[in-house]
Amino acid sequence: MRDKAPYASDPRQSLGRLYAASASPTRSDFQRDRDRIIHSTAFRRLQHKTQVFLHHGGNHFRNRLTHTLEVSQMARSMARALGLDEDLAEAVALSHDLGHTPFGHAGERALNAAMADCGGFDHNIQALRVVTLLENRYAEHDGLNLTWETLEGILKHNGPLVGPDGAPCGRYAEEGLPAGLDVLAVPADLRISSHASLEAQVAAIADDVAYNAHDIDDALRAGLIVLPDLIDVPLAGPIVREVLARYPDVASHRQAHEVQRRLITRSIEDVIATTSANIAASGVHSAEEVRRAGKTLVTFSPQLAEAERGLKAFLFARVYRHEAVMGPVRESEAVVQRLFARYLQSSDMPGRWGEAGRAVQGAARARIAADFIAGMTDSYALDEHQRLFDARPEFR
Incomplete structure (x- = not known):
C-alpha cells in the first residue's frame, strides 16, 4: 500500500467532533465516520430514492444508494493512487447525497421553489442537517457526531461557497447562500471561503x-x-x-x-x-x-x-430532457409541491413531525416540512400523497 502523502488529511490531526468520544483501539476517526454514515437511517433510505429513472421503471436502474456506492468505490481508488486518506474520501462520498429529496433533482427543485421565501433548499446543507441534527439514534446527542473534516467535505466538496470577498460563488452566485449555515451544530468554523481537503x-x-x-x-x-x-x-x-x-x-x-x-x-x-x-x-x-x-x-x-x-x-x-424522463419529473414535482403546501397550511404530518409543526408557524414550520419531505423515500412520498389527497400518480 502506498504511503500517505504529506498533503493527505491525517485523522490524528483532526479538528475533532462536537461531542467528545472515546478513542477506538481499532479504527481511525475517519473510519468511524464512515461506519456511522453506513449505519444511519438516512443512508438506508437512499435505496428507495430516485437517481435519474424513477423506481417504477425497473429493478436494474440506479438509485441513490447504488450511485453512492459506485461514487465511493471510485473515490477510494483515486485516493489510494494519490496517497490520500481513503477513509475520509469514502466517508464524504458515502454522505454526499444524504440530503437529497425523493424523486431526484426534480424533488429538490420543487422543494427549493416552495421554500423560496424561507431561505430555499439545498441538498448539501440538508445533508449537514441530517448528520448534525436529524439523525436521532444516539443516547447522548442528536446527529452522527462526525469529525470536522467529514462535515467540511459534505459542505464544500464542490468548492467554496463564497469568494475571498465574501460574495457567493459557483452555484450560489445567482440565488445567494441557502439558509441554515449559521445554525449548524459543528465543532469549528467550516470556512466556507476555502477549498476542502x-x-x-x-x-x-x-x-x-x-x-x-x-x-x-x-x-x-x-x-x-x-x-x-x-x-x-x-x-x-x-x-x-x-x-x-x-x-x-x-x-x-x-x-x-x-x-x-x-x-x-x-x-x-x-x-x-x-x-x-x-x-x-x-x-x-x-x-x-x-x-x-x-x-x-x-x-x-x-x-x-x-x-x-x-x-x-x-x-x-x-x-x-427526454419526455420519458420529463413526464414523471413533472408529476413528481407536483407531488412534492402539494405535500409541502398541505403541511405548511395544516401541519398534517404524522408523529413527532406533526407535533413539532403544530407548535410553530411560518418559516419554522416550513423548515420542519422541508426536513420531513427531504427524508422521504419515493414510495413514502406517494403513500403520503395517497393519504392526504386520495390519489397516487403512477408516473406512466
Whole structure:
C-alpha cells in the first residue's frame, strides 16, 4: 500500500467532533465516520430514492444508494493512487447525497421553489442537517457526531461557497447562500471561503465520473438511446467506435458494458495524472495548504474536461430532457409541491413531525416540512400523497 502523502488529511490531526468520544483501539476517526454514515437511517433510505429513472421503471436502474456506492468505490481508488486518506474520501462520498429529496433533482427543485421565501433548499446543507441534527439514534446527542473534516467535505466538496470577498460563488452566485449555515451544530468554523481537503475533492470528481458512465448505461437500458447515437459524442464517441470495431458481433449489453468500464477507467486515470501534476505545480505540502491553494487541485485535464462538457450536453438534451424522463419529473414535482403546501397550511404530518409543526408557524414550520419531505423515500412520498389527497400518480 502506498504511503500517505504529506498533503493527505491525517485523522490524528483532526479538528475533532462536537461531542467528545472515546478513542477506538481499532479504527481511525475517519473510519468511524464512515461506519456511522453506513449505519444511519438516512443512508438506508437512499435505496428507495430516485437517481435519474424513477423506481417504477425497473429493478436494474440506479438509485441513490447504488450511485453512492459506485461514487465511493471510485473515490477510494483515486485516493489510494494519490496517497490520500481513503477513509475520509469514502466517508464524504458515502454522505454526499444524504440530503437529497425523493424523486431526484426534480424533488429538490420543487422543494427549493416552495421554500423560496424561507431561505430555499439545498441538498448539501440538508445533508449537514441530517448528520448534525436529524439523525436521532444516539443516547447522548442528536446527529452522527462526525469529525470536522467529514462535515467540511459534505459542505464544500464542490468548492467554496463564497469568494475571498465574501460574495457567493459557483452555484450560489445567482440565488445567494441557502439558509441554515449559521445554525449548524459543528465543532469549528467550516470556512466556507476555502477549498476542502483533497479527499473531498476526489469524492466530488468521482460523482461526475459516475454520473457520466452510469447515466449512459441506464439510458441504454431504458431504450432512450442506442450505442451508435454516441459515436460522434465527445468523450464517449472514441470509446464507442473502438468497442464496436473490436466486438462487432457480441450482444449489445456487453458492448455497452465495455463502453462504460473504459469510460470510467480513462476518466479516473486522467484525474490521477492531472491531479498529480496539479499538486506538484501548486507546491502544497499539507492539508492546510490545500485549503489555502485558492483553486481546485483534483481535476480532469483541460482536454478531457472539454470533452466531458460535450458529453453532459448530449445527456442533457437526449436523456435528462427526454419526455420519458420529463413526464414523471413533472408529476413528481407536483407531488412534492402539494405535500409541502398541505403541511405548511395544516401541519398534517404524522408523529413527532406533526407535533413539532403544530407548535410553530411560518418559516419554522416550513423548515420542519422541508426536513420531513427531504427524508422521504419515493414510495413514502406517494403513500403520503395517497393519504392526504386520495390519489397516487403512477408516473406512466
